[in-house]
Amino acid sequence: MTDHKLLKKLCTASGISGDEGEVRELILSEIRDHADKIIVDNPGNIIVFKKGKKRAKTKLMLSAHMDEVGFIVTDILPDGLLKFACVGGINDSAVFAKQVLVGKDKLPGVVCCKPVHMLKADEKGKNPSPDTLTIDIGAESRQEALKYVRPGDSVVFDSIYENKNGRIISKAIDDRFGCLVLIEMIRSQLPYDMTFVFCVQEEVGLRGSAAAAFTAAPDSAIVIEATTAADMPGSENEKKVCCVGKGAVVSFMDRASIYDKEYFRLAMDISKELGIPAQTKTKIAGGNDAGSIHKSRGGVRTIAVSVPCRYLHANAGLISTDDAKAVGDLVRELAKRICEQ
């Protein structure tokens, strides 16, 4: 069962890469009474050990990342507008005219540029590039803005969370969904001992997981993620990569990793055996913390299971609740089988 109330809390929390504190505190409060050992390391990863009924034959680590894509304030202009940089691989075309929240106090702001009525002929029909945009918090001068905002402050999308009719629309499903799967496992009775890591800075180069994997030193790892589904008009056949509503996505390869072949087969076999819907990607696209985990220390056998998500790196992603359940079910069974091998 997916704990939708907790997923909403996780998705609406703010935590761009490098500023995951709020998400970390939330996760710690949710797992504190259910784990045997919790470490918060120097980069800010949470490393959790939990005893199961039996000792595992294979030391397994389950990984999800806490950070989300967003923006960081780089400068404040004389008229009080904020310049910003994108944090993570934001979909450029989805930045203009979005509502955002700035800094620790979540000051409302809007992303703006020249009004459409004033565009010159050569500017029409084009998406404004993020570096031409500014954030308006209503300040009238640099001096006034500085009372509320400093360069380096984090900015997140001010977005809805809706769970209705079998689908969820929210920001930050990537990868608060993965965090949810881990939390639910930590709160449950496990068949075997397992290690869980909630990582920082995935979106800026798979960084937190490198340190977490070193410390956890697993034999094997499962990465739980949200991955790009491009099953929409204008994208045909293999270009869809994966489809919302067709189950958990098990990858054999992406831009960052070649996954463990046996684990890939095992996951697909479990899907068939237990009737858990699963699919694989039809293009070598995307990448996640598996890219750093599989080459940690002397090497880690790694597999990724993801929920397919449309509009992944934008203000409002869309997933199916059935897919979310399938990922949870598949990951639990896969973890058990890996541990007993």
Place this chain on the structure above:
Amino acid sequence: MEDGDKVNTKKMLRILCEETGVSGREEEMYDIIKELTEGFSKDIKQLPTGTIVVTAGNKDADRHIMLDAHIDRIGLIVTYIGENGFVNAEPVGGMDLRALPGTVVTIQGKENVTGVIATLPPHLVDKEKGMTRDDIRIDTGLSDSKLRKLVSQGDTAVVKSFFRELLNDKVAVSALDNRAGCAVIIKAAELVSGKLDNIKLSLVFSSQEETNESGASTAAFLLEPDEAIVVDTGFAKQEGVPSGQSGEMGKGPIISIAPVLSRRLTDRLMNTADKLGITYALEVDGGMTGTNADGISVTRGGILCAVISVPDKNMHTQTETVSIKDIEDTARVIAEYIIGGAEK
């Protein structure tokens, strides 16, 4: 103004902006207008074009002033129900299409249906190429049967945005064009309530300005006012907006000067603002104004018109921004204009 009034203006604006009422669907605004105006008038009706008219003051008075604010908002209209939960939609009014990719919308179907405007992942598209009116797809995420049950061709959709308060008494939300103008004429009518012994006042919440300006001129034909003040949103000063066509936010209304407008009325608006010590900017147009005044001024045998606007940033996006103070100042100028003496 007292603080209490400010809260009321903000609250009223929020109620107005959070309601639907895309061009052609102005009936969705009727109950709200009734509620917001019943403090000073119980005389409300809807005209065949969808325009809502509230009458106040002395109905037999010689002087009949029409305050016009278009109540329709830009939006989308569903044109085709596709597969896998996607529907095609086209803009109603001059939507800024640059703002659409990834935007959350609400379709006014059998029940409200939330959707996301589809945007292909960066690896599949030319990043620079903007959306055109032919490729707007709303992703509802619904199954085909559920979608067909809830959504039909001709349903409208509005962009979902939060009513957010920015610094310096500014607010950002979609539909401020022209729910801000609607708030202005309601506020102005409140200010002159009880002082209209010799004046008939028609508040015209006109339909379909964003599509073809048809609601205001047809209302003017039926109402036959002596003069009309058109209240709309104008460009606030920001990057790319030339001075002479904009007003600085928080520094009062924008008053228009144009060949199609009555210079006499315009001068009186300016004098009234001066008298009240309210600053204003001028927008000077070489011909028509791009507002309802263009139609009203040549309705029947011609009706004297002036245009006063609330400065609005990020026009026709979900991040439109206005100053509450500007709304109140604009209302004060209009109220004083109404009771400050007969025009004729």
